[in-house]
Amino acid sequence: MNSYVASGFALITGAGSGIGKNSAFSFAQAGAAGVMFxxxxEKSAQDAAVESKKYACNPNYRAVAIHVDVENETSIQAMVEAAIRDFGRIDYNIGxxxxDGIADIPIDEFDHVLNVNMKGTMLCTRTVSKAMLLQEPSEFQGRYSTRSLGRGSIVNLGSLNSSVVVPGKTSYTTAKHAVIGITKTAGRLKSFDSVDNAGQGIRVNAVCPIWVESPMTEHEAQVNPHLEHIVKAAVPLKRMAQPDEVADSIVFLCSPAASFITGVSLVIDAGTALTVRLL
Ligand SMILES: NC(=O)c1ccc[n+]([C@@H]2O[C@H](COP(=O)([O-])OP(=O)(O)OC[C@H]3O[C@@H](n4cnc5c(N)ncnc54)[C@H](O)[C@@H]3O)[C@@H](O)[C@H]2O)c1
Structure with a gap:
């Protein structure tokens, strides 16, 4: 059987737009049994849920939309309970x-950027981990052995700003560095309420893209008219990533093909960070 499949149930936050929406479409194409948007x-989540049906390969595919505010622990708990109620389990969670915090910003905005990107990632990872621990592990028949796929797979969104810095992006860079700390800790150690995720078979990874075509970068381009020129000068492929290029990597990390991978930060930047600018 092809190991580049994802036939379970996915819960995706931020699924109404950009990379989250495209991750949902890629899961539908990879054979997912259902996606919670x-x-x-909520309106954008509903629209994306409807649109996803045209990509679905699994005849039993279900798409459900729900409101969530990842700054709010109660809202996250309600989302996870709804996913378990609707699907019975959560195989993949994508955060x-x-x-974005684009320029020098007031301290309350700094708090807001960290709350959504950092605290939201921690709360979602913790709450979903607890739910995954209660479900049975699944398996995949490899060429040499039956592989345990564990109880679930979580992928968080880092950024190239998880490892490199850009002037004027203090809040976003701080939050994205923290996402890697959360991902590594949750991917291996006794971290959240003494949950040993790796030992319990929950894989937690991150993807770290450079610029991706999405509403987020459309907004950035409005603020920074030089963005297109900067992308051409900095990125060896002279373009932003398409959101489905990132989404496909996310599905890979959730698929049986990545059964031995946890705690990694997969950089998706067309080699940009390998390049030293001399001037
Ligand atoms: N687009 C890029 O260039 C880029 C590059 C690197 C990393 N990333 C990361 O990828 C992820 C997705 O980015 P995108 O480009 O798809 O962004 P996007 O702006 O297109 O989508 C973000 C989604 O998050 C939702 N959202 C915002 N606040 C929320 C909250 N409190 N609770 C729940 N949902 C909330 C928005 O409604 C929106 O649908 C982000 O973590 C981003 O930092 C993006």
């Missing part, structure tokens, strides 16, 4: 909710 903008 969670977003603070893409975001707000």
């Amino acid at each position: 969670a977003d603070i903008n 893409t909710s975001t707000m």
Whole structure:
């Protein structure tokens, strides 16, 4: 059987737009049995859920939309309970909710950026981990052995700003560095309420893209008219990533093909960070 499949149930936050929405579409194409589209903008989540049906390969595919605010622990708990109620289990959890801090900003905005990107990632990872621990592990028949797929797989959205810095992006860079700390800790150690995720078979990874075509970068381009020129100068492929290029990597990390991978930060930047700018 092809190991690049994802036939379980996915819960995706920030699923109404950009990378989250495209991750949902890629899961539908990879054979997912269902996707829960969670977003603070419920209308966009509903629209994405409807659109996802045209990509679905699994005849039993179900798409459900729900409101969530990842700054709010109660809202996250309600989302996870709804996913378990609707699907019976959560095989894949993708955390893409975001707000960007583009320039020097007031301290309450700094708090807001960290709350959505950092605290939201921690709360979602913790709450979903607890739910995953209660479900049975699944298996995949490899060429040499039956592989345990564990109880679930979580992918968080880092950024190239998880490892490199850009002037004027203090809040976003701080939050994205923290996402890697959360991912590594949750991927291996006794971290959240003494949960040993790796030992219990929950894989937790992150993807770290450079610029991706999405509403987030459309907004950035409005603020920074030089963005297109900067992308061409900095990125060896001279373009932003498409959101489905990131989504496909997310599905890979959730698939049986990645059964031995946990705690990694997969950089998706067309080699940009390998390049030293001399001037
Ligand atoms: N687009 C890029 O260039 C890029 C690059 C690197 C990393 N990322 C990361 O990828 C992820 C997705 O980015 P995107 O480009 O798809 O962004 P996007 O702006 O297109 O989508 C973000 C989604 O998050 C939702 N959201 C915002 N606040 C929320 C909250 N409190 N609770 C729940 N949902 C909330 C929004 O409604 C929106 O649907 C983010 O974590 C972002 O930091 C993006």
